[in-house]
């Protein structure tokens with residue numbers, strides 16, 4: 001692997017503009033398993049009587065807010081992914097000019113909490129919540145610690161909305177456009193904890209027109225051959241070795 005690190009360092013040194021895409025592997029390396037993953041999906045259906053595709057939707061938020069927030073607190077907020085060495089390593093790369101934009105589909109704001117400045121949280125974050133009517137914002141703690149099962153706006157008495165993309169919802173169009181532009185600008189695209197066929201990113205990756213596509217992911221994938229370089233490991237074991 002050390003040869004690959006040296007080569008990757010050379011790629012970054014020569015890259016004019018580098019963009020990183022952070023997928024679900026960035027949460028898995030912090031011990032978090034997504035609710036859509038097979039190993040969790042069955043337990044969720046047993047526990048709630050519905051699958052996550054039904055629970056984590058605006059339909060449930062609107063019509064069954066108690067169940068929605070029980071699910072959201074238990075499965076999304078109570079055991080978030082632990083921060084790994086990846087976030088600070090990305091921030092260090094950004095600081096020394098080797099990384100220009102980090103785009104993540106995870107809702108835990110991992111790159112920014114690691115210190116990155118130019119971040120696109122494609123699906124929003126658990127830290128942003130507002131009242132859909134008066135737009136008053138509420139911190140994560142308000143959702144977590146609400147004495148009622150459903151956190152209500154203090155003024156309007158209606159459920160506060162976590163500003164995350166729920167399943168089946170359109171992604172914020174400004175973020176989509178910005179993501180497309182950033183990828184189109186990139187000379188090097190890093191796929192961190194995600195594969196080329198990623199449900200979230202595959203559509204955006206089509207806009208990549210640069211020189212080097214690098215995958216750092218612990219799971220091999222049959223499309224890996226089309227990348228310039230593949231490192232089969234967790235990003236947290238690789239990124240801190242770069243300078």
Ligand SMILES: [Zn+2]
Nearest residue numbers: 131134153156
């Ligand atoms: Zn309100």
